[in-house]
Amino acid sequence: GSWYDADIDRVIISEKEIQEKVEELAAEVAADHADVEDGVLLVCVLKGALMFMADFSRALGRIGPSAELEFMAVSSYGHGATSSGVVRILKDLDRDIAGRRVLVVEDIVDSGLTLSWLLRYLESRRAVSVDVVALFRKPDAVKVNVPVRYVGFDLPNEFVVGYGLDYAERYREVPYVGVLRPEVYNRD
Numbered sequence: 033g034s035w036y037d038a039d040i041d042r043v044i045i046s047e048k049e050i051q052e053k054v055e056e057l058a059a060e061v062a063a064d065h066a067d068v069e070d071g072v073l074l075v076c077v078l079k080g081a082l083m084f085m086a087d088f089s090r091a092l093g094r095i096g097p098s099a100e101l102e103f104m105a106v107s108s109y110g111h112g113a114t115s116s117g118v119v120r121i122l123k124d125l126d127r128d129i130a131g132r133r134v135l136v137v138e139d140i141v142d143s144g145l146t147l148s149w150l151l152r153y154l155e156s157r158r159a160v161s162v163d164v165v166a167l168f169r170k171p172d173a174v175k176v177n178v179p180v181r182y183v184g185f186d187l188p189n190e191f192v193v194g195y196g197l198d199y200a201e202r203y204r205e206v207p208y209v210g211v212l213r214p215e216v217y218n219r220d
């Protein structure tokens with residue numbers, strides 16, 4: 033067993049289901065970007081999207097246009113408060129994206145706050161197009177008007193971890209998505 037086995041109540045998305053979905057998303061993105069001559073610019077939103085970025089970029093690479101892998105880190109404020117939240121950039125892009133087709137690679141859309149800010153930011157940097165691929169979506173995300181072109185799974189409103197999703201910076205390395213036992217977050 034693994035150190036986290038006792039902390040996970042049940043698996044809701046298996047490793048195999050994740051891998052199959054990642055391939056499907058890559059196929060969709062490849063079909064929609066077949067005409068892109070200078071390749072797509074993938075922007076991974078650290079840290080949660082790291083696993084998805086690694087698997088998605090390789091799946092896309094086998095079938096689709098070429099890609100450049102870029103990384104941003106942001107920190108959100110005002111979760112659950114107002115929709116006019118401030119997002120702070122912890123790590124910015126280190127290259128010009130003007131004139132490029134950008135695809136934001138996110139693990140999860142929850143309130144949508146992080147993404148709506150990020151989309152405005154990337155558009156202000158004069159990308160030709162900015163689309164989003166998110167592997168997971170929480171129920172609240174349907175309430176906000178943030179355009180997520182490619183979505184993998186809709187998740188129930190439960191505390192889930194794994195495949196990049198953390199609780200207090202832990203459980204990101206869990207290879208599946210599982211529901212965290214309430215004892216874990218109630219004891220902290």
Ligand code: PRP
Binds near residue numbers: 078080081145
């Ligand atoms: C999580 C997740 C998304 C964001 C979604 O990141 O990875 O980036 O929250 O939430 P939202 O739709 O309500 O904005 P977090 O800020 O926890 O940082 P992390 O990726 O480093 O875990």
Ligand code: MN
Binds near residue numbers: 077079080081
């Ligand atoms: Mn994140």
Ligand code: MG
Binds near residue numbers: 080198
């Ligand atoms: Mg997090």
